[in-house]
Amino acid sequence: MKTTKEIRKVAIVGYNRIPFARRNTAYVHASNQDMFVATLNGLIERYHLQGQLLGEVAGGAVVKGSRESNLIRESVMDTSLDPRTPAVDIQQACATGVEAAIYIANKIALGQIDSGIAGGVDSSSNVPLSVSENLKNILLGVDRSKTFTEKLKLFSKLRFRDLKPDDARIDEPKTGLSMGGHTEISAKYYNISRKKQDEYVLESHQKMVKAYERGFFNDMITPYLGLTKDNNLRADTSLEKLARLKPAFDKEHGTLTAGNSSPLTDGAACVLLASEEWAKEHNLPILAYITFAEAAAIEYVENKQNLLMAPVYAATRMLEKAEMKLQDFDFYEIHEAFAAQVLTTLKIWESPELTKGLGLEHNLGSIDRTKLNVSGSSIPAGHPFAASGARIIATMAKLLNEKGSGKGFISVCAARGQGVTMIIEK
Numbered sequence: 001m002k003t004t005k006e007i008r009k010v011a012i013v014g015y016n017r018i019p020f021a022r023r024n025t026a027y028v029h030a031s032n033q034d035m036f037v038a039t040l041n042g043l044i045e046r047y048h049l050q051g052q053l054l055g056e057v058a059g060g061a062v063v064k065g066s067r068e069s070n071l072i073r074e075s076v077m078d079t080s081l082d083p084r085t086p087a088v089d090i091q092q093a094c095a096t097g098v099e100a101a102i103y104i105a106n107k108i109a110l111g112q113i114d115s116g117i118a119g120g121v122d123s124s125s126n127v128p129l130s131v132s133e134n135l136k137n138i139l140l141g142v143d144r145s146k147t148f149t150e151k152l153k154l155f156s157k158l159r160f161r162d163l164k165p166d167d168a169r170i171d172e173p174k175t176g177l178s179m180g181g182h183t184e185i186s187a188k189y190y191n192i193s194r195k196k197q198d199e200y201v202l203e204s205h206q207k208m209v210k211a212y213e214r215g216f217f218n219d220m221i222t223p224y225l226g227l228t229k230d231n232n233l234r235a236d237t238s239l240e241k242l243a244r245l246k247p248a249f250d251k252e253h254g255t256l257t258a259g260n261s262s263p264l265t266d267g268a269a270c271v272l273l274a275s276e277e278w279a280k281e282h283n284l285p286i287l288a289y290i291t292f293a294e295a296a297a298i299e300y301v302e303n304k305q306n307l308l309m310a311p312v313y314a315a316t317r318m319l320e321k322a323e324m325k326l327q328d329f330d331f332y333e334i335h336e337a338f339a340a341q342v343l344t345t346l347k348i349w350e351s352p353e354l355t356k357g358l359g360l361e362h363n364l365g366s367i368d369r370t371k372l373n374v375s376g377s378s379i380p381a382g383h384p385f386a387a388s389g390a391r392i393i394a395t396m397a398k399l400l401n402e403k404g405s406g407k408g409f410i411s412v413c414a415a416r417g418q419g420v421t422m423i424i425e426k
Contacts, residue, residue, distance in 0.1 A: 010105040012424070013284040014272030015394030016043035018224035020382035022232045023124040023264035026225050030266065032061045032068060035224070036075040036121040039268040042222025043117065044080055047272060047284060053082035055113020058100040059120045059270065060091040062385035062415075063170070065128035071121075093415035094337065095295070096120045097269065097389020098422055104273050105290045114278040118393075119270025120386030126266070132164065172415065174301045179337065179415060180249040180256055182300065182307035187255050187340040189305035190347055190354070194255035197339035198242040201260045201379055204336060208376025209235045216375055220394060232263050232382040260339040265382030269390035271397070287401040288408070290393075292423040294318035298358075300417035308341045309358065310419030311411040312348055316360055318421050326364040330406035331371050331399050333392045336378040337413055345411065374399065388412070393424070400426035 018039050021027045027035065036059065044050055059072045068074075073087035092099045097120040104116035138154050145151045171178050177185075186192070211217060212229060221229070237259070247254030248261060272284075279286050296314035300307040311334075319326060326349065334342050346367070348354045355363035375395055378388050389412055396408040403426065410422040 011286040012397040017269035019227040020230045020267035027266040028125040035268040050080040055116045057087040057117040095414035095420040096386035115274040119390040121268035122384035124264035184249045186305045197260040200339040205380040208380040211375035262383035267384035269387040287397040288426045298417045308413035314421040329409040331408045335412040
């Protein structure tokens with residue numbers, strides 16, 4: 001494998017996304033490809049990339065149909081990028097956007113490419129539907145049949161109930177529980193109260209409202225299908241309103257609600273990465289650098305409370321390699337799948353006992369929470385599964401660029417007991 005002799009620095013030089021839309025609202029008829037093309041076109045226009053041959057585009061969707069097997073390449077072909085730009089689909093549940101960025105960053109660092117786009121997209125509204133098992137068997141049998149009589153005989157076995165489609169499911173196959181069901185167990189196990197969750201969520205909404213008001217997102221979002229901002233954001237929410245919401249997963253004794261959990265969401269996001277030389281050649285500012293990243297997984301079938309705790313392992317290993325402490329950062333971005341998951345992560349970091357319970361020798365310690373998700377995160381913005389990672393990287397890059405220097409810590413949990421962390425520096 002031919003590479004450069006030295007590892008090159010990987011710069012974040014651009015970003016774009018469309019506003020995120022709550023399920024079954026503004027983007028109900030938009031496909032994954034529609035949304036990702038709109039996001040790429042916004043990036044291309046903002047950074048004058050029309051006709052450019054980029055090294056590669058990487059991304060993916062968590063929920064996609066069989067006809068979307070080459071989703072990212074098909075999307076690239078619908079933009080004004082040079083059609084010779086290659087593309088690849090990557091999927092690691094909610095960590096997809098970050099893993100796509102790691103994939104592109106590693107190729108740039110090794111000298112295989114000079115520039116690339118990483119991102120993700122997901123629709124929770126326009127999802128592929130599965131037919132019932134009996135209908136599937138009948139249709140396959142009809143396709144194999146040689147005569148009309150054989151086909152008619154098979155169709156005679158069809159029942160009305162067989163016509164009901166099955167929704168695409170996102171439950172954990174190994175446990176049969178939803179991500180929210182697992183996190184409900186986490187909240188009980190780690191003693192995360194409903195009040196703490198609601199207080200956290202209220203603050204996250206308020207932070208994002210203020211970020212919009214000060215124009216933080218003005219150069220980060222391309223309007224799409226009538227939306228100019230994320231429509232899940234609630235400027236008028238309050239602890240009283242949040243407290244009135246009923247539990248969503250454990251109906252009797254639960255603490256997770258629609259208010260303190262990220263909603264099913266439609267949207268897309270991407271970031272533009274490059275070598276320093278490419279950025280200079282194209283007159284693009286270096287917003288920040290990706291310097292370290294780590295992926296991890298955790299056992300969650302026996303220990304159901306730990307489904308979303310894999311980033312604890314990733315963070316520990318990454319910080320050791322970077323020779324940094326958790327307290328060394330100016331900003332922290334922790335993906336908000338659920339308020340309870342964020343608060344559990346913080347609690348494990350702070351507790352020697354809980355850290356040892358995960359088989360780790362030393363806890364990472366507490367952080368300054370005023371530096372956490374300072375522009376709001378996935379609960380107020382919404383969470384299109386594969387898109388959130390790119391949104392988070394873009395947010396961190398802009399925060400560091402605004403500050404002019406510093407270090408940023410990113411943590412994203414994902415389904416199947418996985419997680420990824422990243423360090424971005426300016």
